[in-house]
Amino acid sequence: MTVIRKASAFEILNHWVLAVSFLILAISGFGFLFQLEQLNAVFGNFNAMKNIHNYAGIVFTASLILTIFHYLPVSLKFGADDIAWFLNGGGYLSKKSKVPPQDELNAGQKLYYIVILLSGLAIAASGFAIWLRPQVPDIRKLVVLSHLVHNIAFDLMIIAVPLHIYLATLANPGTLRIMITGTVPLEWARKRHAKWVRKMGY
Amino acid sequence: MARKALLISPELCIGCRGCQTACKSWNQLPATKTVNEGSIENPPDLTPNLYNKIRYVEMPSNSNMVRWLFVSQRCMHCDDAGCIKICPAPGALFKTKEGAVGFDKDKCIGCKLCVAGCPFDVPRYDEKDKVSKCHLCSDRIAEGLEPACSKTCPTGAIRYGDRDNIIGKAQKAGYEKLYGQVDLGGLGVLYAFKDSPKIYGMDERPQIPETVVFWHKVLKPLAYWGLGGAAAVSLLHYLVIGPKKDEGGDQL
Numbered sequence: 132m133t134v135i136r137k138a139s140a141f142e143i144l145n146h147w148v149l150a151v152s153f154l155i156l157a158i159s160g161f162g163f164l165f166q167l168e169q170l171n172a173v174f175g176n177f178n179a180m181k182n183i184h185n186y187a188g189i190v191f192t193a194s195l196i197l198t199i200f201h202y203l204p205v206s207l208k209f210g211a212d213d214i215a216w217f218l219n220g221g222g223y224l225s226k227k228s229k230v231p232p233q234d235e236l237n238a239g240q241k242l243y244y245i246v247i248l249l250s251g252l253a254i255a256a257s258g259f260a261i262w263l264r265p266q267v268p269d270i271r272k273l274v275v276l277s278h279l280v281h282n283i284a285f286d287l288m289i290i291a292v293p294l295h296i297y298l299a300t301l302a303n304p305g306t307l308r309i310m311i312t313g314t315v316p317l318e319w320a321r322k323r324h325a326k327w328v329r330k331m332g333y
Numbered sequence: 334m335a336r337k338a339l340l341i342s343p344e345l346c347i348g349c350r351g352c353q354t355a356c357k358s359w360n361q362l363p364a365t366k367t368v369n370e371g372s373i374e375n376p377p378d379l380t381p382n383l384y385n386k387i388r389y390v391e392m393p394s395n396s397n398m399v400r401w402l403f404v405s406q407r408c409m410h411c412d413d414a415g416c417i418k419i420c421p422a423p424g425a426l427f428k429t430k431e432g433a434v435g436f437d438k439d440k441c442i443g444c445k446l447c448v449a450g451c452p453f454d455v456p457r458y459d460e461k462d463k464v465s466k467c468h469l470c471s472d473r474i475a476e477g478l479e480p481a482c483s484k485t486c487p488t489g490a491i492r493y494g495d496r497d498n499i500i501g502k503a504q505k506a507g508y509e510k511l512y513g514q515v516d517l518g519g520l521g522v523l524y525a526f527k528d529s530p531k532i533y534g535m536d537e538r539p540q541i542p543e544t545v546v547f548w549h550k551v552l553k554p555l556a557y558w559g560l561g562g563a564a565a566v567s568l569l570h571y572l573v574i575g576p577k578k579d580e581g582g583d584q585l
């Protein structure tokens with residue numbers, strides 16, 4: 132079986148860092164949102180949970196910035212095939228529907244990345260504003276605004292990420308190995324990322 | 334238990350600041366060195382060690398050289414409290430059975446969101462980043478005593494009692510509507526103003542920041558239902574349509 136490399140070792144590592152830091156942030160974030168004292172079993176107490184949340188935020192932000200090199204260039208390429216992909220519901224709405232050949236990331240993955248990048252940057256900036264309280268004339272206004280931005284971005288992510296996890300695991304068997312070995316079978320790639328496979332010279 | 338409240342009557346206040354001192358004394362709050370800023374208002378603002386402050390307002394007046402207004406400024410013990418609403422740490426801010434808004438420094442995580450969520454800019458934080466504000470002497474009132482400020486006030490400018498009682502008495506004395514009677518579900522500190530609240534340095538219509546209300550009503554439930562919805566849609570797709578399989582065909 133011919134395999135083809137889809138993710139470098141560094142990209143795999145960074146994706147895991149992003150994923151784990153996101154999970155820590157999302158779980159503790161849910162804890163703050165709904166005052167879930169049950170989480171004390173995991174984090175100890177709310178003071179510790181706050182510190183973990185803040186420092187995981189630094190890791191998440193750094194990791195998110197690194198993803199720009201991995202996913203942004205391809206995500207910004209948006210053409211007729213991408214539109215057709217969306218019009219066909221990505222081929223997810225019925226077993227019969229087909230989608231046109233896709234790049235290294237398909238149209239849905241491109242959109243997903245843009246959503247994650249934007250909401251991630253927004254949640255990071257607002258989080259640091261709440262944490263570090265920069266010297267501004269009206270800090271209370273800035274914190275209230277940051278609190279709003281932080282929560283809108285959280286809502287976007289808490290909806291988008293589970294769908295991403297489902298699509299990358301159960302919905303598309305064989306996809307998860309990109310996050311483990313970084314390679315995929317050539318046949319698998321031909322069906323899902325035909326344009327990219329062609330560009331790679333296969 | 335009947336909700337308790339303070340009634341502040343600026344017209345009775347002589348600006349002696351006995352309440353400020355009594356508050357510091359009961360709560361064991363150290364004094365702060367300040368500089369003369371040209372007003373006898375001192376310190377100029379609430380601090381983590383100053384829960385209650387007399388605000389001095391100087392107004393031009395026809396009948397006198399000047400009109401002086403003395404207003405006690407402190408936590409209002411809101412029924413619908415912005416600080417409690419926004420606080421992420423369970424038990425850091427809480428309502429006592431008397432209706433006071435108390436705090437617990439051990440449970441406070443020092444995020445300072447309450448500072449932004451309070452419509453009256455009341456909460457302060459100490460050197461350890463912990464919340465600090467008037468708690469209506471919740472330790473005293475739990476024992477049936479009155480707060481240190483009202484106990485000390487020599488003129489009756491700060492009175493303590495059952496909230497309904499206080500409102501009833503004020504109405505009989507000719508105050509149709511007290512400041513704080515209905516705002517934010519009703520404040521636990523009521524003011525008998527003879528003029529527009531603005532003149533006394535108070536917000537005409539105090540409100541929890543709109544975005545905080547929006548967050549509470551929309552964004553918070555959306556996080557819950559959004560996560561559940563995304564999981565449900567995934568499961569439904571898996572069961573009804575099923576995963577993409579690799580057999581046959583050229584494009585998936």
Ligand code: SF4
Nearest residue numbers: 408409411415416451
């Ligand atoms: S005045 Fe501010 S600190 Fe006091 S109860 Fe109301 S919202 Fe909370």
Ligand code: SF4
Nearest residue numbers: 420441442444445447
């Ligand atoms: S600073 Fe403390 S009391 Fe204020 S919102 Fe944060 S945890 Fe709650």
